[in-house]
Amino acid sequence: MxxxxxxxxxxxxxxxxxxxxxxxxxxxxxxMKSDLDWMKNRPNTTGTNSINSPNMSQPETNDVDTDLEERLKFMLASNQKIKAIKVLREARNISLKDAKDYVESLERNI
Incomplete structure (x- = not known):
């Protein structure tokens, strides 16, 4: 050569x-653009609320705060279901199945 x-x-x-x-x-x-869009479009809320979903078996997923729930809903509205599952798993350190079930329950309630 x-x-x-x-x-x-x-x-x-x-x-x-x-x-x-x-x-x-x-x-x-x-x-980052997706996150920025979410932050621009979210309503101004303070504090955290618990979500009581009958489909959830893991107690830590009931602690999902309002901001995270809004972000997940925004991702679902933007056809980013897989990213929403990933964000929930990282935020709450839960199993893939539990995160998928939670995101699907959110999707049904939108």
Missing amino acids: EVTEIAAIAALILSLLLLFKVLSLQSQLND
Whole structure:
């Protein structure tokens, strides 16, 4: 292999790595835009309210505060059900099944 071929291969590999990084950053930017839209459109509420859902078996999911519930509803209205499940799982450290059941119960009540 000549030096130019090696340099071309290295440049190609570097380009691919940079492309993946740009795509990752674009995804993060889209998530932040979604969060910002949610924050702009939410009503001004203070305090937290508990949600009493008969479908929930885990007690920690009953502690979902109003802001999180509003955010989940906004995501559902924006057709982001999977992201809503992920956000709930991260916020409350619950199982995938419990988060899915909770989000689906919210979806039915919208």
